[in-house]
Amino acid sequence: MSTKLKYAAIGLAMTAFAAPALADGELHIYNWGNYTNPELIKKFEEAYKVKVTVTDYDSNDTALAKIRAGGHGFDIVVPSANFMPVWIKEGLLAETRPDQMENFKNIEDRWVNVEWDPGRHYSVPWQWGSTGVIVDTSLYKGDINTSGIIFNPPDELKGKINVAPEMNDVMAAVIWYLGGQWCTADKELLKKARDTLVEAKKSWISMDYGVIEKFASRDFGAAYYWNGAALRSRQQNKDVRYGYPKEGYPLFMDSVAVLKDAKNLENAKLFQNFIMDPQNAALISAFANYANGIKGSDQYLPEHMKGAPEVEIPAEFVSKGQFFKLCEPEVTALYSQIWTELLK
Structure with missing residues (x-):
């Protein structure tokens, strides 16, 4: 879900309840692949003498x-947002109270009282975005703002389409494409969804x-990604464009949380506060x-990101984006059956 810029390092202080400004020791981060800027890590290490x-x-x-397995x-x-309630409910996270940290004031208002972590008692924003349709427009000149690119592919793109192997994103997209609602258990609609995916x-x-x-080498003509x-x-590849499906598309936000059994708790809190600084979020x-959800970070972004339609959702498509919750277990089981069949 990735280049790099160099910024001058700045010192940060935590609120009184947290660790001293000058820390030492270690910090072990478990994050999505190809998602962590090495320069951010280097800056944190130098600021706090933490490996x-x-x-x-x-x-x-x-x-x-x-x-869950421990050790x-x-x-x-x-x-991600839809999984955060599970982490909290199962007692896997420490209640670090980011809302009481010095840099909490920098979080954009829309990301403060979020449904998955009301008031931000556990987590701080890392990045947010959407899943949509990527198209090489040198191959296809039609409407790219539709999931039909993936589920009813035009001839020009057949045999050149990649789909992210993410069950929830793909199932949500096909359900919305067919006019249904996320977490539906409607058997007739789900049969249509299965048939649509398999075909x-x-x-x-x-x-x-x-x-x-793959887009750089033009091996891919489209992707759901x-x-x-x-x-x-x-x-x-200058011909690549990003489409926002008019039928509906998923939104996500990934947030940094501290594990309940963290051995380097204070350094983890330092890191939460650190990434709420606008320069570090950038x-x-x-x-x-x-996008990162931190006010004031825009001015520090690389020029190619400023105003980019992939980052700033065009006004006409804003209402089509949806965060989705985890469905009830019996519904998830139905989706998993379809997904298993698709992967055969």
């Missing part, structure tokens, strides 16, 4: 399973992560090309 280790994961399910050694994790897959080349190089990757793809975005 940081970053370990990657590829899905919310992978991260949750790893932490992981991590201090920080970065769950569409015949026109896909892959269901994989990593699309930027994340907006940050779309922007990075356009930097390497470093996060400069690497992965997603």
Whole structure:
């Protein structure tokens, strides 16, 4: 869900309840792959004399399973909005009270009292964005603001379509494409969804992560993927454009939370406060090309991100974006059956 800019390091102080400004020791971060700016980590290490280790994961399910199993050694994790309530309910996170930290004032108002962490008692924004349609417009000149590109592919794109292997994103997209609501258990609609996916897959080349190089080499003509990757793809292939499906598209926000059994709790709190500073939030975005939710960070972003349609959702498509919750277990089981059949 990625280049790099250099900024001058600045010192940060935590509120009185947290750790001293000059820390030492270690910090172990468990984050999505290709999602953490090495320059951000270097800046934090130099500011607080903390050695940081970053370990990657590829899905919310992978991260949750790893932490549930115990013995992981991590201090920080970065769950998506729809998974955050599970982490909190299961007691896996420390209530670090970011709302009482010095830099909390920098969070954009819309991201403060969020449904998945009301008042931000556990987490701070990392990055947010959308899942939509990436298209090489040298191959296809039609409307790209539709999931039909993926589920009823035009001839020009058949055999050149990649779909992110993310069940919730794909299931939400096909359900919305067919006029349904997320978490529906309507068997007739779900049968249509299954049939639509199975038939569409015949026109896909892959269901994989990593699309930027494939668009650069023009091996991909379209993809159902994340907006940050779309922007990075356009930097390497001028014909790439990002479409916002008019039928509906998923929004996500990944947030930094501290694990209940973190061995480096105070350093983890320092990191939460650190990334709410506008310059540091801009470093996060400069690497992965997603918005970050921190006021004042825009002025520090690289020029190619400012006003980019992949980052700033065009007004006509704002209302079509939706955060989705985790469905009831029995509904998730139905979706998993469809997903398993699709992956055969």
